[in-house]
Amino acid sequence: MTPPNDASRPSRAGASPARGRNRENAILATALELVGEGGFDRLTVNEIATKARASKETIYSRWRSKDEIVAEALRRQSEGDVPEIPDTGSLRGDLRQTLDAQAAALDGKGEVSLLSLIGAVRDHPGLRDAVRSHLQRTHKTIGEAIAARAIDRGELRADADVATCITLALAQLLFSALLGGAVPGPADRERLVDQVLLPMLTSN
Numbered sequence: 001m002t003p004p005n006d007a008s009r010p011s012r013a014g015a016s017p018a019r020g021r022n023r024e025n026a027i028l029a030t031a032l033e034l035v036g037e038g039g040f041d042r043l044t045v046n047e048i049a050t051k052a053r054a055s056k057e058t059i060y061s062r063w064r065s066k067d068e069i070v071a072e073a074l075r076r077q078s079e080g081d082v083p084e085i086p087d088t089g090s091l092r093g094d095l096r097q098t099l100d101a102q103a104a105a106l107d108g109k110g111e112v113s114l115l116s117l118i119g120a121v122r123d124h125p126g127l128r129d130a131v132r133s134h135l136q137r138t139h140k141t142i143g144e145a146i147a148a149r150a151i152d153r154g155e156l157r158a159d160a161d162v163a164t165c166i167t168l169a170l171a172q173l174l175f176s177a178l179l180g181g182a183v184p185g186p187a188d189r190e191r192l193v194d195q196v197l198l199p200m201l202t203s204n
Contacts, residue, residue: 023054023058024062025076026052026054027048027052027054027058027059027062027069028069028072028073028076029073030048030051030052031043031048031052031066031069031070031073032070032073032074032077032112033051034047034048034051035070035112035113035116035117036108036112036113036116039113039116040066040070040116040117040119040120040127041119041120043066043070044066045059045060045065045066045069048066048069067120067124067126067127068126070120070127070130071124071126071127071129071130072130074112074127074130074131074134075130075133075134077134083137083138083141083142084101085141085142085145085146086098086101086142086146087149090153090155091146091150091153091155091156091198091201092193092194092198094146094149094150095146095165095166095169095193095197095198096189096190096193098142098146098166098169099169099173099189099192099193100186100189102166102169102170102173103173103183103184103189106173106174106177106183107183114131114174115174115177115178115183117131118174118178135167135170139163139164139166139167139170140163142162142163142166143161143162143163143164143165143166144162144163146162147160147161147162147163150162155202156201156202160201160202161201162201165197165200165201168196168197168200169192169193169196169197172192172196173189173192176188
């Protein structure tokens with residue numbers, strides 16, 4: 001569907017900024033919910049409008065396509081959410097919990113599945129930028145916190161780059177999921193921590 005031109009868009013002059021922001025947030029939350037349920041490829045603007053009880057004209061007055069809607073939703077999610085940082089008392093335990101959270105994200109447990117966005121991320125630059133920004137911010141926040149505690153405990157040297165290791169771990173989980181048809185289970189994730197991540201971080 002071609003977005004309505006400016007002349008056909010309803011005037012928003014009477015809408016308060018707070019009400020407009022709340023309406024936008026509701027539409028964005030609906031879009032992410034639908035992506036989580038059926039994947040990005042099956043998502044349509046009509047479906048978003050119906051479930052959010054919004055007109056397509058309202059949606060197209062703000063975003064040109066479903067790509068922009070989901071990208072904006074992910075950007076706001078990245079800006080507003082504080083990542084949950086594991087604190088098990090050991091570097092190994094923190095890394096294992098981090099990989100468990102990554103596996104859940106790939107499966108879409110509790111949020112949008114990263115696997116469901118693979119094709120869309122490849123084909124849509126705006127969505128790709130939003131996903132990359134979200135992951136970079138999350139990995140940096142978690143990695144720095146895990147590293148600081150591990151350094152204080154004497155488990156890591158001061159220049160250890162935990163954030164990069166977390167990114168590498170996600171890449172490995174994603175690669176295994178794409179080729180193996182399923183996200184690696186607990187035993188595989190434990191081996192990844194013990195045989196790859198810990199040696200990388202603690203070797204001299």
